[in-house]
Amino acid sequence: MSLEFTVQYPETFPDVLGDTPEEFETEAKWAMAVKLFELKRLSSGMAAMLVGVDRVTFLLKLADYGVPMIDLPDAELMSDFKNS
Template identity: 70%
Template sequence: MSHQLTITYPETFPDALQQTREQFEQEAQWAMAVKLFEMKRLSSGMAAALIGTDRVSFLLNLNRYGVPMIDLTEAELLSDLDNA
């Protein structure tokens, strides 16, 4: 079972961003998924499913939003390297 989220926005928003309504709504979906991923609330796979794309495409598009694919501290990275 899936649920639907409805967001009300002024009809001028897409024009203000020089986008069609469809482009604006898709961008809003991506922005929500990326932010939830960045906040570590969703995994990359869950975020990709939220917007109806595959995980690899989601990860490859994170740079459009200034979000790194991997967000490890130096200590976490060193620990991972030690355990490799």
């Protein structure tokens, strides 16, 4: 089972951004999924399902939003590097 919710927005928003309503809504869905992933509220797989793409496609799109695929603290990253 899946649920659905509606977001109301002024009809001028897509025009201001130079988008069609469909493009604006797709971008909003992506922004929500990326932010929830960045906040560690959703896994990459769950976020990918939210936007209807495979996990690899989602991970590659993160760069468009300036969000790293892997966000480890420096100490943990260095530890992993030393132990590899």
